[in-house]
Amino acid sequence: MSERIIRKQEIVDDPWQVLRLTSGESAETVPLPAGPVLLPLAVWLARRDEALRRYEQPGVWLDSDEGPEMLADDCRRFAVIGINFPKFTDGRGYSSARLLRERYHYAGEIRAIGDVLQDQLFLMQRCGIDAYAVRADKDIEQALAGLRAFSENYQAAADQPLPLFRRRAKHAA
Amino acid sequence: MYRYDSIDQQIIDERVAQYRDQIARHLAGDLSTDELRPLRLQNGLYIQRHGPMLRIAIPYGMLAATQLRKLAEISQRYDRGVGHFTTRQNMQLNWPQLEQTPAILGELARVEMHAVQTSGNCIRNITTDQFAGVAPDELTDPRPYCELLRQWSTFHPEFAFLPRKFKIAVNAAATDRAVIRAHDIGLELLRDEGGEIGVRIFVGGGLGRTPILGKVIREFLPRRHLLSYLEAILRVYNRYGRRDNMYKARIKILVQALGIDDFRRQVEAEWAHLKDGPTTVPDTEFARIAAHFAPPAWENLPAVDELHAARVAGDLAFANWVRRCVHPHRTPGYAAVTLSLKAPGAAPGDISDTQMLVVADLADRFSFGELRVTHEQNVVLADVRLRDLHEVWQIARRHRLATANIGLLTDIICCPGGDLCALANARSVPIADAVNEKFDDLDYLFDIGDISLNISGCMNSCGHHHVANIGILGVDKNDEEWYQITVGGQQGNAAAIGKVIGPSFHAHEVPLVIEALVTVYVEQRLPSERFIDTLQRVGIEPFKARAYAGRDRRRGARQENREVVNV
Numbered sequence: 001m002s003e004r005i006i007r008k009q010e011i012v013d014d015p016w017q018v019l020r021l022t023s024g025e026s027a028e029t030v031p032l033p034a035g036p037v038l039l040p041l042a043v044w045l046a047r048r049d050e051a052l053r054r055y056e057q058p059g060v061w062l063d064s065d066e067g068p069e070m071l072a073d074d075c076r077r078f079a080v081i082g083i084n085f086p087k088f089t090d091g092r093g094y095s096s097a098r099l100l101r102e103r104y105h106y107a108g109e110i111r112a113i114g115d116v117l118q119d120q121l122f123l124m125q126r127c128g129i130d131a132y133a134v135r136a137d138k139d140i141e142q143a144l145a146g147l148r149a150f151s152e153n154y155q156a157a158a159d160q161p162l163p164l165f166r167r168r169a170k171h172a173a
Numbered sequence: 174m175y176r177y178d179s180i181d182q183q184i185i186d187e188r189v190a191q192y193r194d195q196i197a198r199h200l201a202g203d204l205s206t207d208e209l210r211p212l213r214l215q216n217g218l219y220i221q222r223h224g225p226m227l228r229i230a231i232p233y234g235m236l237a238a239t240q241l242r243k244l245a246e247i248s249q250r251y252d253r254g255v256g257h258f259t260t261r262q263n264m265q266l267n268w269p270q271l272e273q274t275p276a277i278l279g280e281l282a283r284v285e286m287h288a289v290q291t292s293g294n295c296i297r298n299i300t301t302d303q304f305a306g307v308a309p310d311e312l313t314d315p316r317p318y319c320e321l322l323r324q325w326s327t328f329h330p331e332f333a334f335l336p337r338k339f340k341i342a343v344n345a346a347a348t349d350r351a352v353i354r355a356h357d358i359g360l361e362l363l364r365d366e367g368g369e370i371g372v373r374i375f376v377g378g379g380l381g382r383t384p385i386l387g388k389v390i391r392e393f394l395p396r397r398h399l400l401s402y403l404e405a406i407l408r409v410y411n412r413y414g415r416r417d418n419m420y421k422a423r424i425k426i427l428v429q430a431l432g433i434d435d436f437r438r439q440v441e442a443e444w445a446h447l448k449d450g451p452t453t454v455p456d457t458e459f460a461r462i463a464a465h466f467a468p469p470a471w472e473n474l475p476a477v478d479e480l481h482a483a484r485v486a487g488d489l490a491f492a493n494w495v496r497r498c499v500h501p502h503r504t505p506g507y508a509a510v511t512l513s514l515k516a517p518g519a520a521p522g523d524i525s526d527t528q529m530l531v532v533a534d535l536a537d538r539f540s541f542g543e544l545r546v547t548h549e550q551n552v553v554l555a556d557v558r559l560r561d562l563h564e565v566w567q568i569a570r571r572h573r574l575a576t577a578n579i580g581l582l583t584d585i586i587c588c589p590g591g592d593l594c595a596l597a598n599a600r601s602v603p604i605a606d607a608v609n610e611k612f613d614d615l616d617y618l619f620d621i622g623d624i625s626l627n628i629s630g631c632m633n634s635c636g637h638h639h640v641a642n643i644g645i646l647g648v649d650k651n652d653e654e655w656y657q658i659t660v661g662g663q664q665g666n667a668a669a670i671g672k673v674i675g676p677s678f679h680a681h682e683v684p685l686v687i688e689a690l691v692t693v694y695v696e697q698r699l700p701s702e703r704f705i706d707t708l709q710r711v712g713i714e715p716f717k718a719r720a721y722a723g724r725d726r727r728r729g730a731r732q733e734n735r736e737v738v739n740v
Contacts, residue, residue, distance in 0.1 A: 067412065089211055089294070091334025095412050098331055103446060119195060119204075119212055126330035142203070145194075150187045152180050154324040156451045157331065163400075163451060164180065164324070165458040 004140055006121070006132040007109070009147055011140055014131075016080055018061060018113055019043065035059075038082040038113070041066050044074075052077070061113060064092040068100045075106040083129065085114040094127045101128035101158040121146035128158030174235045174543055175320045175465040177285045184327070185282045188289060192216050193275035200272070215295055215333070217263075217288030218274055222595045227266045227274055228291040229281060233301045233319035233343075234262035234546040238533040241544065243284040245529035251277050254526040257589060258514065260637055261298045261340070262546040263291055267593050289327055294335045294422075296326035296407075301343045302350040303511075303547040306466060307555045309503045312362055313370060315345035317462040318399070321454065325400050332407050336414035337422035339407070340379070352548065354378045354386040354668045355640055357424045358406065363393060371395045376406060376436070377428030380634035384670045385425045388433040390440060396459065401452045405444035409436070469541035469556055474506020478559035493577040493615065494566050506559055510540075512552040512569055513576040513584065517609040520602045521587035522550030531572045539565050548637075549586055551579065581618045582626055582691070583609050586637050590630030590647065591654070597630030599647025599654035604628055604683055611684035621691055624704040625664065640664050642705050643690060644671045645683060656683050660690065660716055663705055674717045682724070689719040 002013045018038045021030060027042035032051065038059040044051060051058050061082030062068065068075070075081070081100060083093040093112065100106040111131035112124050121132055125147055134143045156163040177185070195212050198204040204212075213219075217228040229244070236244075244264060248256050251273050257265040269277060281287055290297055299319045306314045322341060326332070332339070342351040345362035353359025359375035371393045378387025394402055410424045428436045485492045500509040512532060515521050524532070532552055536544045539561045540554035547553055552574075557565055569575035578584045585608065588594065590601030605628055612618055627641035631648075638644030644659035655677040662671030678686055691704070693716050698707045708716065 088208070089334050090416060091294075091332070092412055092416075094331045094334070095408050117208060119191075119208075120334075123328075123330040123333050139203070142198075149191045150184060150328065152184055153330075154184075154327055155329055161451055165454065165461075166451060168178070168180065168461075 003133070003136075005111070006134060006140065006144060006147070008130055009144070011144065014133075016059060016111075018082060018133075036079070038080060038111075041070055045070065048074075061111075062093075062096055064090045064096075066096075068096050068104055068106075072104065075100065075104045076108075078106075078108055080109045080111055080131070081106065082111045082113045085112060085116060085120075088115040088117050088120055093129075094123060097124065097127040097129045098158050118143035118146035122149040126153065126155075126157040126159050174237060174316075175232075175462065181324075182282075182285070185285070185287050185289075188216075188287060188328075189275065189278045189282050192278055196271070196275050211293055211334070213274075214293035215290055216274075216278065217291035218271070219292060220271075220595070221267070222591075222593055223268070225269050225271050225274065226593070227269045227277060227288060228259065229264045229266065229286060229288050230291045230298050231262050231264060231286075231546050232323050233299050233305070233316055234303055234548070235316065236544050236546065237284075238536040238542045238544065240284045240286055241529050241533040241536070243280065243286070245526040245533070247277055247280055248526045248529070256524050256526075256529065257520070258522040258524065258546050258550045258552070260548045260550065260586060260588075260635060261291075262300050262303075262548055263298055264546070265589070267589070292338070293333075294337050294339075295333050296329065296335075296339045296341065299323055299326070299341050299343065300351055300356075300548055302346055303545045303553045304350065304500060304509055304555065305345070305545075306468065307502050307504070307507070307509050308346050308350075309501050310347035311503070312345050312347075312364060314463070314466050315343045315351075315362060316466045317459060318343050318345075318360070318362065318372075318396070320462050320465070321399070321458070322403075325403075329407075331404075332411060335407070335411055336416045337419065337424075339410075339424065341403075349664070349666050349668070352637070352640060352664050352668065355380055355384075355637070355664075356387060358403065359387045360399075362396075365393055365395075369395055372399060374402065374406075377425040377433070379423050379425045380637060380639045381423065382420055382632045382634075383423075383425065384634070384639040385429065386668055386670065387425075388428065390433065390437050397454050397456075398448060400454055401447040401450060402440075402444055404452060405440045405447055408443055409439045413439075468504075469543075471504045471507060471556065472558070474504075474558065476505035478506060481559040481562055484563045490577075491563060491566055493619070494570075494575055495562065496619075497577045497579045497581065498575070499562060502556070504556075508557055508559055508562060510554045510557050510562065510565060511547065511579045512554065512574040513578055514551050514574070515578055515584050516573040516576045517583070517613060518606060519573065520589070521585050521605050524552070528572050528574060531568065531574065535565060535568060549579075549584065551584070577615065578618060580623050580625075582612055582621055582624050582687075583618060584625075586625070586627040586641070588628065588630050588635035590628070594630060596633055597647060598632075598649035599630050599656065599680075601628040601630040601636060601645075601647060604645060604647075604656065604680065607680070607684045608687055611688060621695065622703060624691075625662075626687070627662075637664075638662070639670045640668060641671060642708070643687060648677055650677070654680055656680065658683075658686060658690075658720065660713060661705070661708055672713060674713065674720055678724075686720045689722070690716050693719045 027046040038061040057079040059080040219226040342356040361373040374391040375387030545553040591597035625641040628645040629636035629638040640662045657677040659671030
């Protein structure tokens with residue numbers, strides 16, 4: 001089973017599944033599906049050794065109230081870290097993504113999951129998110145345009161280590 | 174003032190294209206109403222009681238005459254020929270059509286204007302002193318700092334979806350004219366013992382439902398660290414501010430819940446990672462921006478202009494205007510002028526298209542082509558020669574821009590209220606009108622002297638009623654308009670939140686209550702005491718007693734309501 005996502009500016013078929021605990025399921029007892037899968041943070045924390053045995057490439061996802069501090073040194077083990085946007089207006093995931101990139105120097109894929117829409121993709125990209133599971137009811141081809149909203153930015157962020165004021169001179173030259 | 178380079182222009186042009194596409198997708202059904210809402214708000218577009226309202230950004234209140242002419246043209250072509258200046262120094266148009274808003278933003282971009290982040294849960298327009306660059310009591314010009322912050326906050330990718338709106342104000346003068354402690358972040362520019370410029374940072378202030386004055390998080394931060402430190406504050410807020418209840422989502426609630434010391438610890442811990450990184454601002458960047466605010470070509474003039482002095486001596490009406498509307502300037506022979514948008518019968522802060530053109534011409538002829546919008550909703554010409562004041566006054570007077578009431582009771586800060594705003598509980602402009610009718614004698618207004626009266630139509634407190642000597646707040650009781658009165662608030666260095674005097678009043682009682690409060694002051698004042706001084710000396714009780722004297726709250730209310738319904 002695969003779904004279409006945007007990865008690094010392209011639409012690709014992708015095999016990763018996202019495990020979400022439903023009510024009644026617990027992190028301790030939920031059956032671990034065959035991979036590749038993004039595990040909820042709680043499952044990862046409860047069953048880290050089991051997951052490491054089971055998956056050659058483990059994946060995890062953070063909800064908007066879960067910070068990358070909870071992964072810390074484990075970061076480098078993951079091929080993919082998902083950041084969930086329960087609502088597109090919940091902006092905590094932007095901070096999580098920047099911290100993963102800029103503080104924890106995570107170099108793997110960061111994937112936005114949840115309420116992922118065209119008009120937020122540009123911001124996500126700037127914060128270091130490089131894959132986007134665009135909400136299923138939206139036109140993913142159209143959404144791709146969201147990554148190209150602006151050609152220049154004022155601030156330093158995960159995609160651009162220097163703020164514009166350190167680059168203007170070069171622009172002018 | 175700051176002029177765009179090709180990059181600034183490109184960013185704003187791309188914003189217009191982005192917004193045009195968003196509206197097109199919405200109209201095509203690809204972007205739902207809920208999905209569009211935060212996007213349009215971050216472009217200043219509200220859906221109001223009668224339709225859309227567009228709030229246009231005026232960064233830190235600075236406008237060029239050409240920009241004001243463009244606003245006049247837009248208000249003629251796309252609206253009803255009137256704009257409204259807000260307490261964030263922005264301009265609101267109340268009657269645009271949704272479908273035309275992309276075209277309006279396109280027009281604005283041609284004169285280096287936009288509506289970026291004038292609403293939404295993001296960093297809003299930075300505000301400052303309307304006398305920036307000309308005030309005699311100023312340490313340094315705050316506008317380069319505001320512009321630095323404007324650029325940093327524009328489309329900041331991490332802080333576009335904060336828990337709630339975020340307001341920053343900057344003051345660099347001995348007297349705070351920017352109400353910095355009523356802001357999420359207030360910045361006060363200072364010089365340390367070594368002569369280095371830095372900022373004292375207040376955090377967690379705000380009006381609204383829970384008015385709180387900001388607390389000091391940093392006594393002195395060298396200016397080069399300004400942006401990285403603000404990123405640390407915003408990051409802590411973005412991650413840990415409440416998102417479950419919009420009434421508890423402002424940073425002030427987080428600061429209150431943690432306590433300023435714990436909040437400071439978290440910010441400092443975050444900042445330790447960011448300090449001295451690439452967002453550290455080099456002196457060359459401060460210098461680059463400051464060059465845009467270089468003083469205009471002031472002439473060498475004597476400090477006293479004989480002709481001006483003679484006109485003041487010979488014309489009482491002119492002298493009154495000079496007394497209230499003309500302000501000291503750091504350069505001999507010059508003054509700053511406030512053009513009052515508080516003429517009797519006018520909605521406070523409203524300016525017609527004709528007035529906009531007149532003000533633009535005045536700016537071109539007498540003030541180097543620039544003007545400022547004040548948070549008190551008036552307009553300032555900052556660099557007028559003393560000898561030109563009489564002519565400015567004559568022209569302004571012909572267009573109802575010279576009411577001599579700046580700082581007086583009728584210089585009312587007032588939101589648009591229930592006539593236009595979908596959030597309002599009550600109308601505010603008719604209250605301002607009624608106060609004007611009650612106090613129509615300029616001599617009496619002069620006798621009452623310095624006093625602030627602010628009106629908000631709801632708890633959002635756009636009219637800053639909390640920080641007024643007399644504050645009026647519209648409240649809703651069983652679908653009826655009532656007004657709660659506070660006294661003792663003030664702006665400035667001794668900023669304070671007013672206290673509620675008791676049960677609310679019906680609309681027609683409000684002018685009588687104001688009169689009662691003023692009368693207590695006039696009776697009890699000592700020589701040279703302002704209203705606020707007398708209030709602080711004698712306490713709230715005599716004011717309260719007079720306000721309610723002879724009023725049976727509940728029975729009176731019912732009768733009044735019937736009258737209103739019958740009307």
